[in-house]
Amino acid sequence: MTRDAMEGAVRELLSDARDGVLPIVTVGDPVLRTVAAALTDQLEPRTLEYLVEVMRATMHDAPGVGLAAPQIGVPLRIAVIEDMYPVSEEVATQRERTPLPFRVIVNPRYDDIGPARRSFYEGCLSMPGYQAVVSRAASVRLRCTDLHGAVVDEEFGGWPARIVAHETDHLDGTVYIDRAVTRSLSANDVYADLWADPTPGRAAAGLGFDLVTGRGDAS
Numbered sequence: 001m002t003r004d005a006m007e008g009a010v011r012e013l014l015s016d017a018r019d020g021v022l023p024i025v026t027v028g029d030p031v032l033r034t035v036a037a038a039l040t041d042q043l044e045p046r047t048l049e050y051l052v053e054v055m056r057a058t059m060h061d062a063p064g065v066g067l068a069a070p071q072i073g074v075p076l077r078i079a080v081i082e083d084m085y086p087v088s089e090e091v092a093t094q095r096e097r098t099p100l101p102f103r104v105i106v107n108p109r110y111d112d113i114g115p116a117r118r119s120f121y122e123g124c125l126s127m128p129g130y131q132a133v134v135s136r137a138a139s140v141r142l143r144c145t146d147l148h149g150a151v152v153d154e155e156f157g158g159w160p161a162r163i164v165a166h167e168t169d170h171l172d173g174t175v176y177i178d179r180a181v182t183r184s185l186s187a188n189d190v191y192a193d194l195w196a197d198p199t200p201g202r203a204a205a206g207l208g209f210d211l212v213t214g215r216g217d218a219s
Contacts, residue, residue, distance in 0.1 A: 006042040010074055014050055020057040022072045027127045027175055031070045036077045036171040038107050043076075052104055052147060055080045064125045065100070066163050068170035071126050077107045079167040083159065094198035095120055096138075096158025105152070108144035108168045112137035113155060119211045121184070121191065121200055122166065124176045131191045132180035133200050133211070136162050183209040 001009070016022065025031055043051065051074065059067040065083040069076045082102040091097060096118075116138035123131040139157040142164050146152055156164050166176055177185075184207055186195055195203040204211045 001037075001042075003042050006076075007044060007047060010043060010051060011047055013073055014047070014054055017054050017057075020054055021061045022054055022058050024058065024062065024067075024071050024125045025073050027177070029073075031073055031075055032126055032170070032175060033173045034070070034075055035173050036068075036070055036075045039076045039078050048147070051078070052080060056082070056102065059125075062125045066167040067125065068167045070170055077171045079105050079108065079171065081105065081160075081163050081167055083163060088198075091198045098158060098160060100160045100163060104147040105142065105144045105164070105167070106147060106149075108142055108164070108171065110140040110142050110165055110168050113139040113141055118158075118162075119181075119200060120162070121186075121195065121203070122162070122176050122180070123188070124166070126170075126175065127177060129188055131186055131188060132177060132182065133184035133203065133209070134162075134176055134180050135211075136165050136179075140165055142168075181209050181211075183207055 013022070051069070055067050055069065055072065058072060059080055059082065065085070066079060066081040068079040080102065081100060083097070083100040087097055117135050118138050119133050119135040121131045122134045138161065139155060140161045141155050142152065144152045169176070184200065184203055194206070200211065209215065
């Protein structure tokens with residue numbers, strides 16, 4: 001898509017925002033399975049700034065802790081992340097869930113740091129109503145730029161590392177269910193009733209899957 005075509009398409013999309021919020025694209029839409037194009041000079045500065053505003057508002061409205069541009073139909077490598085929600089001390093400790101102030105990541109890529117991994121339930125705004133266990137690296141190295149072009153080379157651990165990986169995966173056409181232990185898949189109401197523990201150990205025992213290998217009893 002040419003620069004002018006992308007600018008026009010994004011401006012038209014943003015014009016449909018209601019109270020600064022756009023609908024979130026759900027699984028099955030090809031935009032979620034497409035490798036997003038690197039963000040260079042396709043958008044005018046004012047359009048890019050408004051895109052970020054709408055992405056942040058849409059993330060908060062959902063609510064969620066991250067949103068990638070393809071999730072509102074924009075096939076560009078940009079995402080917003082933020083996790084300032086209060087959680088219990090036990091959840092914070094077990095999930096290593098520390099506050100993550102708002103930031104914009106442009107053209108991100110990440111690498112796992114070391115062999116340590118953590119398995120926890122995840123959800124996704126593009127797959128509403130369900131959660132599943134995903135094993136991810138305990139720490140990742142993020143390389144990207146910020147909204148103003150400054151280079152970022154930073155390590156994240158715990159829950160923030162999971163958020164970085166989840167949103168960057170979206171930009172590569174990967175949805176969390178692709179990495180999930182499918183036997184753990186639970187509707188939100190069932191998860192809330194049965195498995196909403198700080199760790200998924202009881203779910204693994206009750207649903208018959210291994211937290212290390214991801215294999216189930218029926219495998």
